[in-house]
Amino acid sequence: MTDLAMIIGSTLAQDLFGALKYPYRMRVDGNVKSAAKGGNPDFPVAEGEDAEITFLDGDTSSDDDAFEANFDGVLDAIIDAYLDQESGQGLVSADSDAEAHALVAPYAVDESSSRSKSISSIRQRMEDDDEFGQKFSDFASSRFEAGIDWVEAELSKRPDPAMGNPVTLSNLKIAVRARAKACIKVFGRKFCVKATSPWIRFEGKQAAVHFDVDGAKIYGRGQVSKLDFVMTIKILRWRIKVRIGVTGIVNRQLSKQRPLLMDFSSVRVKVPGVGLKYSISSVDMPASGTETRIVLDGQFN
Secondary structure: OEEEEEEEOHHHHHHHHHOOOOOEEEEEEEEEEEEOOOOOOEEEOHHHOEEEEEEOOOOOOOOOOOOEEEOHHHHHHHHHHHHHHHOOOOOOOHHHHHHHHHHHHHHOOOOOOOHHHHHHHHHHHHHHOOOHHHHHHHHHOOOEEEEEEEEEEEEOOOOEEEOOEOEEEEEEEEEEEEEEEEEEEEOOEEEEEEEEOOOEEEEEEEEEEEEEEEOOEEEEEEEEOOOEEEEEEEEOOEEEEEEEEOHHHHHHHHHHOOOEEEEOOOOEEEEOOOOEEEEEEEEEOOOEOOOEEEEEEEEEO
């Protein structure tokens, strides 16, 4: 066996990315789900990818955040489920969800009127309590779930490649939007709302193109980092911000869409003057931060 090596220049890489039609858009569909397990950890989603959900500390007052999920109807449903528990009509016993019971009980005072009036009066007492927003945030952070119906990402211009393995892409202008479902499970029931984010634009980000080798074929696999959006949960007069990372979801789709970049399996290189041809049996691409080198392994025949 004899090795040959070739180095890919930056001009070729620029031409390859320049050949794409911009804006270049990618869409991920499917039932990708993340579920809270308490605190602010990373949450597992389908196929081993990670979506990060973080309840953001700080001011929970109203602001102009564009991506909002209104949980007022969910709160009414939680109060209604609480009243079911108190009347013995609930799906589970009150003791089985003591935290939910403790959230509502202080605001349920002598509820002997109709169900709708009881819900309205409990909700009003919650809104009058300046501390309820933080109480609900603390309660929801351990049982919040977020599902992604779809994610779209759009690359608006050609990035600047820096050669290596992987190839680093800088000066990225990328936009992301998503259709998300926010849910909370209380008293054995799950209450959900859906919301669609606007296009959220990221500039100056970096990405990378990794090279996957299979025999004599080279595939490209893109990878992005730190793409997340903030969902604002509106609950009465409070806004609770939740950061949801979609990086793993986008990267999962990129790994599925690996384009074939080069195929050396049928390449025969004729050596002038000796009458031999070089047949390539396999390739290797060593990791490097400075150059993109392809090592060809084969034999003369």
